[in-house]
Amino acid sequence: MPMPNDLMPNRSQKLVYPEAVLLTNPVNPNIKGEVNDKYQYSSEDKDIKVHGWMSFDPPIGFWQITPSDEFRGGGPIKQDLTSHVGPITLAMFLSAHYSGEDIVPKFRNGEYWKKVFGPVFIYLNSTVDGTDRGLLWDDAKLQTLTQVESWPYGFPVSEDFQKRDQRGSVTGRLLVRDKFIDGKDIIGNAAFVGLALPGEVGSWQREFKGYQFWTRADDKGIFTITNVRTGDYNIYAWVPGFIGDYKLDVTITITSGSQINLGDLVYKPPRDGPTLWEIGIPDRSAAEFFIPEPNPIYVNRLYANHPDRFRQYGLWERYADLYPDSDLIYSVGESDYRKDWFFAHVTRKTKENSYQATTWQIKFRLGSVHQTGAYKLRLALASATLSELQVRFNDATVNAPHFTTKLIGRDNSIARHGIHGLYWLFNIDVQNAWLIRGDNTIYLTQTRSASPFHGIMYDYIRMEGPPEQAMH
Structure with missing residues (x-):
């Protein structure tokens, strides 16, 4: 990525989209003629687990690890920014990026609202001079696995941050029924299955005020959603390879320590004919x-x-x-x-x-x-x-x-x-x-x-x- 000064008029040329610049005279001549745009460093929320920076001299890594995205809105494939020229690392909790105003929370008439964001984990590591700097990235990824296993953290003292023993879980199996493809139910392999605030079919992608908990079904269609905060939810799903959205028309109430088994859920995607x-x-x-x-x-x-x-x-x-x-x-x-x-x-x-x-x-x-x-x-x-x-x-x-x-x-x-x-x-x-x-x-x-x-x-x-x- 460029240096901050590279975005100045004497080193770059603004393009049609205002955040994008053509690097005409960058500090690092190796990137002359390239385009830099902050949106080029975007990713889907489900994939924003660890990102950061490395310095060369001394070899130090600065990493942001987000072990859970339960506090983000818009579901697992909502996209967001990760980094800016600076070097700046971003922990995006709420944005209209890639969704527009639909996902911006609006409050009126004295509406009460409270939500816990994070914590996110900042990790620094270093190597002995002369060793492979790629080890810093490998170590950061290993540390990410450790932090994901540690979620929810036990150290926050706020009563609004629920610990593991205060949370519940939901499990089940998702099947797809489309008689024009197969006379038998089809396994919902790799389906996205999640809990979000009660709403309409597919409402989760425009929802931000509540928490969302998502997982992927395995090759047998079985899903398990763990460490769910207490509260009322609908269960939603969508299956790659099939159009439309699934919603179970039952409100699920999670209480501390609850383990809810929903059994087999059957999604009937939109289909009228061959x-x-x-x-x-x-x-x-x-x-x-x-x-x-x-x-x-x-x-x-x-x-x-x-x-x-x-x-x-x-x-x-x-x-x-x-x-x-x-x-x-x-x-x-x-x-x-x-x-x-x-x-x-x-x-x-x-x-x-x-x-x-x-x-x-x-x-x-x-x-x-x-x-x-x-x-x-x-x-x-x-x-x-x-x-x-x-x-x-x-x-x-x-x-x-x-x-x-x-x-x-x-x-x-x-x-x-x-x-x-x-x-x-x-x-x-x-x-x-x-x-x-x-x-x-x-x-x-x-x-x-x-x-x-x-x-x-x-x-x-x-x-x-x-x-x-x-x-x-």
């Missing part, structure tokens, strides 16, 4: 789609050959480079979403330096159109920023779209290199009259175009045929 075609993987992320190489003048070498290659600056501009005059067209059965579906549905910059809406097309064939059965389009979004997605079938100019999301989203994940923000699921009833035998086209228009950062990221799209088709 899959005619699908695009993407239902995992609440756009990471499986085509992520372009960054513009050579906007590179951060940290993310070269890195799994998080989407954290490069300016990738939204690459859409216009790839599609300068016409928009993306995806042909079911021929196109490959890993290469042919751009990771973000963004605006296009014009020669006049304004921005225009873009319309993507999905082309598919139907051997016949069932005249009485119902078709369904499942549209799962991984992100939305001041966007309106309009859907039209076989007529790009029909005045009123067949479906619109209306204005949604403020998570700003495109500008902040996030690959996902808040999850949205739209289930569209497709009228038979909208479809034709043979070649069909779905037009997807993101209509808002005041900014390069207005746009959406798709998670997964599925077209379902009438249930009757599965019988033939």
Whole structure:
């Protein structure tokens, strides 16, 4: 990372997004020509366990260890910042990053509220001169395992911080029931299962006032959530590979020492008929789609050959480079979403330096159109920023779209290199009259175009045929 002075006007050039700078004359010449943006150092909350800094002379490590994220809001895949140029290490308890105002707590009419944040653990280590500095990082990771095992800490004297013997646990097994995939219940392998304040289905991703406790189910679908603070909760879940959210319609009350076994829970994901075609993987992320190489003048070498290659600056501009005059067209059965579906549905910059809406097309064939059965389009979004997605079938100019999301989203994940923000699921009833035998086209228009950062990221799209088709 750069030095603080590198962000000054005489050493850098501000880019379109104000937090991002191009390093033109950095103190360390090895990073000249790179982009630095604080959002490039983001991570999902479930992964922010240890981060920090090392100095070279003397070799000292400064690490922040967060053994539990129970006090954070938005669930396990809420993203947040970890570090700033400084060197600054961040313990983010609350932010609107990658979610927008939806997650900012609001209080009114004398509402009472109290919450314990942390503690977080600050760890310093050092090595003898000349030894491998990588040992400092390895040691910090080992120390993290120790701190996670030590949670909840026994030393806080505040009565608001509950110790281990004051807490309870919940266990069970999650199964998925989708008869169009398997006649038997499917094991909820690697499902995210959590306890959060009682609310609507999926409300946990916009919730911050309470505590949240999450785990991953094992390869048998079994989950155990330990060290849960006393109180009333709903149990929520979502399963990678399946759309939608699960919620058990029972309020669970945790008391000191309680061990609640819920037995088998069955999630029935949204499904009306057999899959005619699908695009993407239902995992609440756009990471499986085509992520372009960054513009050579906007590179951060940290993310070269890195799994998080989407954290490069300016990738939204690459859409216009790839599609300068016409928009993306995806042909079911021929196109490959890993290469042919751009990771973000963004605006296009014009020669006049304004921005225009873009319309993507999905082309598919139907051997016949069932005249009485119902078709369904499942549209799962991984992100939305001041966007309106309009859907039209076989007529790009029909005045009123067949479906619109209306204005949604403020998570700003495109500008902040996030690959996902808040999850949205739209289930569209497709009228038979909208479809034709043979070649069909779905037009997807993101209509808002005041900014390069207005746009959406798709998670997964599925077209379902009438249930009757599965019988033939």
